[in-house]
C-alpha cells in the first residue's frame with residue numbers, strides 16, 4: 412500500500428513538473444520496477460474507466476457490462492456442437508435468402524466473368540445495359556416510392572450533369588496545372604457553401620461524400636488537438652442519433668466515441684449528459700442539423716456554448732440538412748435556431764452536395780472555421796522517391812468530372828431553385844407529419860422534425876411500426892427501418908412530392924391491415940426480422956452484424 416502511494420505521488424509530481432525523465436530516474440532506483448509499472452498501467456486504466464463511466468453514467472455502464480457478459484456466455488454456449496449446428500443452419504438459411512434477393516433470377520441473363528477476348532462495340536454495350544436493366548427491373552425509383560437515395564431525378568438535371576461529365580471526363584484535380592478550370596470550380600463550390608453557412612472567410616474542401624467529410628473532420632480535430640494540446644488518447648462525444656460515419660471514423664482513426672442519449676420526446680441530444688462526457692481528452696463534440704434517423708435537429712446553440720467553454724471542437728453534421736436547412740427561413744419555414752458558423756463554437760460543418768444539392772453522387776463539402784484547422788486535414792510528405800507529395804483528403808487522384816458536375820448543378824439550381832425545392836420538400840414532409848399526428852392515432856411522429864425527414868413509431872400494442880414498414884414494402888415503398896425505438900422513416904425528395912397523398916393513403920391502409928391481423932398470424936417481413944432481432948436479445952446485435960457482413964459478401968457475387 413505504501414509503495415502504491417509513493418508511486419502515485421512520484422508520478423503526479425513528475426507529471427506536474429512535466430518531466431518524464433525525472434520519473435524514469437526515480438523508477439530505475441526502485442527495486443520494484445515491475446510493481447511501479449503495474450501501478451502505472453492500473454492508474455491509466457482506471458482513469459480511462461472513470462472517464463467512460465462519467466460519460467456513460469453508472470447505471471448504463473453496469474447495464475452495458477451485464478449485456479456484454481450475457482453475450483459472451485451465450486456465445487460460449489453456442490460453441491457446443493448442437494447449438495452451433497442450429498446457428499450455422501440459421502445463418503446458411505439467411506445467406507440463401509440474401510442471395511435470392513440480390514442475385515439475378517432470370518436464367519437468360521448473361522454473366523460476364525472474364526474479359527471478352529475482343530472488345531465490344533458501343534452498340535453492344537448500350538444494348539447489354541438495356542437488357543440487364545430490364546431483366547433486373549432497375550429504374551423503379553422513378554415512381555417516388557424510395558426514401559432518400561435519389562434526390563432529384565429530373566431529366567433536365569441529368570442532362571446538365573452528363574454534359575459536365577463529358578466535358579471534364581479525364582480531368583483530375585491532383586494535377587491543377589493540367590486542369591486549371593477544375594481547380595477553380597472546386598474552390599468555388601467550397602466558397603459557395605461557406606457563404607451559405609455564414610463563413611465566407613473560412614476554409615474547406617470537396618470529398619467523395621458525407622462519410623469522407625466526417626472522417627476528415629475527425630482527423631483534422633485529432634491532429635489539431637495533438638499539436639496544440641498534446642492529446643494522445645483522443646475522444647469525441649456524439650448524440651446517439653448521429654450518423655454511423657462518426658463511429659466509422661472512430662474505428663478507422665483510433666478515436667474513442669462516447670454516444671450520448673437523446674431526449675425521448677424532443678429527440679435532441681441531452682446537453683447535460685453531453686457536458687458530462689467532455690474531459691481533457693475530448694477533441695470535439697457533435698450535433699446534427701438534421702440527423703438521419705428522425706430528421707430532428709440538436710440544440711446547436713447550446714452545444715456551441717459547451718464547445719466554447721471547454722475549448723473543444725464542434726462539428727455540425729449538415730450532410731442531410733445540406734441545401735434544405737440553410738434555405739428554411741427563405742422558404743417560409745424558419746429553422747428552430749441557428750446551426751452554422753454564426754455560432755462561435757462551431758469549428759466544422761459537413762454538407763452533402765450529393766443530397767439536397769442535387770449534385771452527382773460522390774460529392775460532399777467539408778468546411779472549417781479557418782484555414783489553420785483545415786491544414787490538419789492534409790497529408791504531405793517530402794520523403795517519397797516519387798517526389799514531393801501532398802493531397803487534401805483521403806483520395807489521391809480524384810474525378811474532376813464530379814467537381815464539374817457539382818459546380819454545374821449548383822449553378823443550374825441557384826438560390827431561387829433551392830428555395831423552391833426546399834419549400835416543396837419541407838411541405839411534403841410536414842403534410843406527412845400532420846397526417847400521422849391528426850389522422851393515424853396508432854402512430855406518433857418522433858420529435859418535431861423541421862425539414863425533410865419524418866419518422867414514426869407505434870403507440871398501439873397491436874401495431875408494430877416495423878410491421879407497418881413491411882406492409883408498406885409490399886405496396887412498393889422502400890422506407891428505412893430504425894431501432895431505438897423501433898420506428899420507420901421516410902426522407903422526402905423531389906420524387907416524393909407528387910406522391911405524398913398516395914403515401915398517406917397507403918400508410919393508413921397498412922396500419923389498419925396490421926391492426927386487424929389475427930394474433931396467431933406470425934408473418935414476418937424483412938424490417939421486423941432484421942430490427943426485431945437486433946433489439947430483442949443479447950446476441951441480437953452481434954448476429955445482425957454477422958448478417959450485415961454476409962450481405963456485403965453477397966454484393967460481390969458475380
Ligand SMILES: *Cc1c(COP(=O)(O)O)cnc(C)c1O
Pocket residue numbers: 620621622623654656699701702703728729730731732763775
Ligand atoms: C447521408 C448522411 C451522412 C453520410 O453521408 P454519405 O454521403 O452516405 O457518406 C452523414 N450524416 C447524415 C445526417 C446523413 O444523412
